[in-house]
Amino acid sequence: MKKSLLICSAFAALLTTACSKDNTKSEYSYNIPILNYVSSMDGTGEPEITGSYYNYKMDMVASTMVVSAKIGTPGSGTTQFTTSDLSFQPLYYNIDGSLVEIIKSESFVAGKTDSGDPINDFYCELTSLVNTPPVIPGLPDVVLPNIKYTYMHYNIGSKYTVRTFWNDLTFSGYTNTSYPGGSFESKNILYRVVMNVKDKKATVILYNAQFAENMPELTNIVLKDLPIDFKNQGYVIKASNVTPEIYESGEGTPNNKFIFNSFELNSSGDLTSANCYYEVNGMFNGEFSGSYITTLKDLQEEEE
Helix, strand or coil: CCCCECCCHHHHHHHHHHHCCCCCCCEEEEEEEEEEEEEECCCCCCCEEEEEEEEEEEECCCCEEEEEEEEEECCCEEEEEEECCEECEEEEEEECCEEEEEEEEEEEEEEEECCCCEEEEEEEEEECCEECCCCCCCCCCCCCCCCCEEEEEEEECCCEEEEEECCEEEEEEEEEEEECCEEEEECCCEEEEEEECCCCEEEEEEEEECCCCCCCCEEEEEEEEEEEEECCCEEEEEEEEECCEEEECCEEEECHHHCEEEEEEEEECCCCEEEEEEEECCCEEEEEEEECECCHHHHHHHHC
């Protein structure tokens, strides 16, 4: 398993320190920022996408945690909740020689909001297994939550479904490209999506781009200011006749050798994965499927 990973060893060190203070009870509290994708369960209206902090109060001896947050809801409303004591399980994996911890918690009924709505089907992973792209001068710096990344989904009564995600996602997986006279498969191409949620625009960056076996690999292809359509089931980034930029020595230069006649990237479900389809120069037809995060389900499937 070869991935670009954000490894947060400082978190483990803090927990070790906290546990050593008290042999009977050891608590640790921290906040993690994340975006919430909140959609109506009846399928009406548009989703509400806002940032918030999730506070985790963890008892390392009892292996329980209390989660609290204030999130935006469709129609510019808000809701606030604090869960009951939820059991959690720390799981450890050796990924490319590095020991990685994932903290998992799930509960059919996790508590209630301040207004009395139940928090149902709660699932949470605190993880560091998030893809990060190569550093290329001139392209946006990657900013991810420190300590751990929150992968979470839950329902608020029969009103809302909440899924967490981030506005800077790097998807990895497999790309299959067909063209007159041949086809090509690559697992090296990364698809980074940098969103401006407020303006509903995204910059999509293809790293290690190669569409045919005899084509030189390009370090980056940048598609700027593509429109995003946020729907209840997920989001779609779609555009046509896009002239990309290629960055060298910190400067972006338009490149009409790689006109994207069509481009579409969509993500739905738990928002961890995406599919992408595009046509370049009326010749190369690309199809990609992959994810920005390695979940416990992914790791368990690899072990089978």
